[in-house]
Amino acid sequence: MDRWGITLPLTGVPLTAHRELVKELPDLGYTDVWSAETAGTDAFSPLVLAAEWAPELRLGTAIAPVYTRGAGLLAMSAATVAEVAPGRFVLGIGTSSPTIVEGWNGLSFDEPFARSKDTIAFLRSALAGEKVTREYSTFSVRKFRLERPPDPPPQIMLAALRPGMLRLAAREADGAITNWLAPADVPTVRAELGPERELVARIFVCPTEDADAARGLGRLLISSYLTVPVYAAFHEWLGRGDKLRPMHEAWAAGDRATANTAIPDDVVDELIVYGSPQACRERVAEYVEAGLDTPVISVLPSGMDQFEAVRVLGRT
Numbered sequence: 071m072d073r074w075g076i077t078l079p080l081t082g083v084p085l086t087a088h089r090e091l092v093k094e095l096p097d098l099g100y101t102d103v104w105s106a107e108t109a110g111t112d113a114f115s116p117l118v119l120a121a122e123w124a125p126e127l128r129l130g131t132a133i134a135p136v137y138t139r140g141a142g143l144l145a146m147s148a149a150t151v152a153e154v155a156p157g158r159f160v161l162g163i164g165t166s167s168p169t170i171v172e173g174w175n176g177l178s179f180d181e182p183f184a185r186s187k188d189t190i191a192f193l194r195s196a197l198a199g200e201k202v203t204r205e206y207s208t209f210s211v212r213k214f215r216l217e218r219p220p221d222p223p224p225q226i227m228l229a230a231l232r233p234g235m236l237r238l239a240a241r242e243a244d245g246a247i248t249n250w251l252a253p254a255d256v257p258t259v260r261a262e263l264g265p266e267r268e269l270v271a272r273i274f275v276c277p278t279e280d281a282d283a284a285r286g287l288g289r290l291l292i293s294s295y296l297t298v299p300v301y302a303a304f305h306e307w308l309g310r311g312d313k314l315r316p317m318h319e320a321w322a323a324g325d326r327a328t329a330n331t332a333i334p335d336d337v338v339d340e341l342i343v344y345g346s347p348q349a350c351r352e353r354v355a356e357y358v359e360a361g362l363d364t365p366v367i368s369v370l371p372s373g374m375d376q377f378e379a380v381r382v383l384g385r386t
Contacts, residue, residue, distance in 0.1 A: 072358070073128075074385040075102030075366035077272060079116050080376045088116075091377050092123040099385025104132040104162070104272070104366045108170065114147045121155040128158045132247050132272060132366065133229045135166035136189040138175050142214045144189070145196040152197070152220030159220075162247045162270070163189060164229025167298060183234060184208050190226055190242045197223040227270060231304040236262035245270060245363070250301060252340035253353075255308050256360035268363045273354055276344040276370040277379050284344035287370060289330040292341060297321045297329070313337055342370070347382035354383075 076095065079085055095103065103120045107113035113131040120129055129151065134144065148161045165171075165182040172179050188206035195202050199219030202211045225244040230236040236259065239246035245268030248259060256269070263269055274291065276284045295301050297318060305314055316332035343353045354365050369379045 073101045073364040074099055074354075075104050075130075075270075075364055076100050076380055076383075077106060077132075077366055077368040078103050078120065079105075079111055080369065080380070081110075081371075083376065085111060085116055085119060088119070089123055091380060092120050092127075094381070095124055095384070096126045097386070098381060100127065102128045102130060102364060102366065104130045104270070106132055106272075107134060107166075109174070114151055117151050117159070118154055121151065121158070125155070125158075128160065129155050130160035130227070130270070131162045132270065133162040133164035133166070135170065136163050136185050137166065137171045137177050137179065141189065141192050141209060141211050142196070145193055145214070145216060148193070148224055149197060149216050149218065149220045152222075152224040153218065156220065157222055159224045160227055160244075161193070161224045162227045162229065163193075164247065167300070181208050183238065186228060186235065187238060187242060190228065190238075193226055194223075197226075225268075227268065230263070231300060232307055233262045240264045240267050244268060247271070249273075250295060250304070250341060251308070253356040253360045253362075254340070256357055256362050258308060260361040269361065270364040270366060271357060271362050272366045272368050273357060274342050274370055275350050275354065275367045275383060276342060276372045277347050277350050277374055277383060278344055278372040279346055280373075281344065284342060284370075284372070285335060285338045288338040288342035288344075289333045291370075292333050292338065293317055293321060293326065293329045310337060344372075350383060351385065 105113045105116045113134040117129040152159045168179040171177050185208045188208045201215040203213050204211055227245040227247050228239040228243040230239045230246040236246055240263050246263050247270045249272040278284055313334055317329045320329035320332050343350050357365050367383055
């Protein structure tokens with residue numbers, strides 16, 4: 071089935087205020103709701119509510135960090151959502167970032183590849199109802215068993231940006247979750263993941279025809295995200311290293327204003343979807359035509375009411 075996802079909850083909107091919007095989503099052409107986890111809501115609670123409000127929707131975490139919960143708690147959280155949305159929940163996990171893991175949670179951001187691999191292995195066993203006692207390379211588990219393992223177990227997807235993680239997702243997970251890419255980048259990512267695994271991507275959409283406003287917001291977001299080392303390496307791999315080098319140099323020198331202005335218009339236009347609602351929908355569809363399985367729209371401020379933006383960006 072063709073998929074069309076939305077990122078919820080919307081910024082600054084209380085969870086309970088989403089009820090009527092979520093109920094509308096299937097009629098608007100949305101098939102999926104994907105959460106996020108930074109400094110707002112946790113990744114799982116919004117999906118429990120969405121499962122009740124719109125039982126037709128597939129639900130996914132994008133992503134739950136592998137460091138910030140113990141292995142057993144991560145399995146318990148996933149099993150809870152899988153129980154209330156049987157067959158409709160996807161557990162998206164990933165390493166997150168040193169800022170969140172170390173700065174906000176006081177944990178060590180060590181061996182991200184190995185931690186991801188170990189977490190997938192543990193979750194496969196735990197969510198199948200097995201009793202797990204094992205020394206993994208990055209953590210250990212003693213005599214853990216879920217009281218009510220979900221039937222069926224949820225799919226597991228891995229946040230992945232570059233070949234190593236994408237190939238790990240292809241080998242060990244059911245798919246990969248990525249973001250900050252253009253339609254033209256999808257074949258590069260797909261080539262590493264392979265044709266058999268699902269590819270999900272969060273796409274930043276600003277439904278406005280004010281190009282200057284959209285580009286201004288896009289520059290702020292790009293300089294904030296793509297200066298993070300993992301995203302910088304991702305775009306170096308995708309071929310944007312030279313175009314983004316002036317931004318990186320200004321950012322490293324502490325000159326945020328120059329870093330923003332150094333981002334070329336064409337880079338903003340590649341990574342931020344903007345325009346009329348119809349133009350935005352057509353642009354998102356380009357990702358699918360390029361090989362993306364599940365586009366997940368993340369609504370950016372545009373001057374339009376956020377609920378209305380979700381409605382006009384629906385596929386129907």
